[in-house]
Amino acid sequence: MRKSPIMPIVVSCTHIRPTAISSKKQVSRNRVVVEGMPKNVCHDIRWFSCANIQDRRDPRFDTMSSTAVDPSKQSQSYSFLPKILKDDLAALRTAVQLASKAEKTCPLAQKPARVAEREMLELELGRLRTKIERGEREAKEREVMAGHKKEENLKRKEGKGAWYLKKSPFFTSS
Numbered sequence: 001m002r003k004s005p006i007m008p009i010v011v012s013c014t015h016i017r018p019t020a021i022s023s024k025k026q027v028s029r030n031r032v033v034v035e036g037m038p039k040n041v042c043h044d045i046r047w048f049s050c051a052n053i054q055d056r057r058d059p060r061f062d063t064m065s066s067t068a069v070d071p072s073k074q075s076q077s078y079s080f081l082p083k084i085l086k087d088d089l090a091a092l093r094t095a096v097q098l099a100s101k102a103e104k105t106c107p108l109a110q111k112p113a114r115v116a117e118r119e120m121l122e123l124e125l126g127r128l129r130t131k132i133e134r135g136e137r138e139a140k141e142r143e144v145m146a147g148h149k150k151e152e153n154l155k156r157k158e159g160k161g162a163w164y165l166k167k168s169p170f171f172t173s174s
Helices: 047-052 071-077 081-105 108-157
Strands: none
Touching: 071 108, 081 108
């Protein structure tokens, strides 16, 4: 069977729509023009009265509040997260143990559902474990870099010339 080419849609000039629509994916008619505008724009005669409505924003995630993220400040702001993640890890471990026990004692008809549930819990456990390990590794790297920076500043005060750590292609801080 031959595919038909995408044909332009003929509409009145008062409607702003895409000139072509793929048959595979629905095209959204709404677009965000101003970042501060709400997603559900009022479709009313008095549409200009809705321009002052703002979505509630968390300034930590707002692009307008800051340009660059300081990793040390971010780690201080979210220092409570590793404890929560470790608690979740312990809870997930017990849930995996309970799921494996339930899988062993369940009737044969329920076996596929129990196996799928246990595998899903194990995947989540692995994701959480890697997230915790990555956070610990990044914290250790930040600590080492801060130590190097302190030593270098002390040496500069003593009269040593400026020296900067070489940017290695193998080391990425992200």
